[in-house]
Amino acid sequence: PDGKLLAIPGVQGEIEIWEVPAWKRHRLIVDRSVDQGNLIQFLSVDFSADSKKLVAFYGSRQQIHFFDISTGKSLKKIPLPKTEYQTNLPRLRLSRDGQRLVLTRVAELDAAQFREVQVWDLDKDKLVQSFNFPLSLGELRDSSAISADGRWLARGGINENPMGLS
Numbered sequence: 001p002d003g004k005l006l007a008i009p010g011v012q013g014e015i016e017i018w019e020v021p022a023w024k025r026h027r028l029i030v031d032r033s034v035d036q037g038n039l040i041q042f043l044s045v046d047f048s049a050d051s052k053k054l055v056a057f058y059g060s061r062q063q064i065h066f067f068d069i070s071t072g073k074s075l076k077k078i079p080l081p082k083t084e085y086q087t088n089l090p091r092l093r094l095s096r097d098g099q100r101l102v103l104t105r106v107a108e109l110d111a112a113q114f115r116e117v118q119v120w121d122l123d124k125d126k127l128v129q130s131f132n133f134p135l136s137l138g139e140l141r142d143s144s145a146i147s148a149d150g151r152w153l154a155r156g157g158i159n160e161n162p163m164g165l166s
Contacts, residue, residue: 009042095150
């Protein structure tokens with residue numbers, strides 16, 4: 001958020017934190033530090049507003065991980081509820097106050113694709129809202145954004161309106 005750090009998920013399960021524009025590696029968060037030696041692939045990352053924490057989506061275990069950027073240590077993990085459909089293309093967004101997390105991903109069930117949206121209360125580590133909406137033809141990228149106060153989710157696309165987040 002402050003434009004000084006960039007997080008890049010790697011192919012071996014690591015997350016590289018870079019200082020920009022100097023392109024100096026600030027920290028390497030390694031998968032083995034969070035999952036007892038098993039390889040992890042993080043598919044989406046986002047910084048907290050103060051750039052002190054990083055949230056990352058771990059696809060194969062369907063978990064959200066939180067890291068302290070200064071130490072690289074895992075702060076907590078939130079397991080996601082099981083689904084009966086396949087999901088991919090996850091995207092995480094933290095509210096500025098750090099109390100809400102929005103996870104969006106493309107889901108497929110019986111050859112129909114839709115966007116799944118989950119809203120998490122991070123004070124309670126609880127899923128507070130979940131909904132799906134159909135995808136337009138070719139609309140795989142997520143063009144949504146969470147408002148500064150964490151109360152609204154704006155969706156990009158044809159005829160899309162902001163949605164209230166409880």
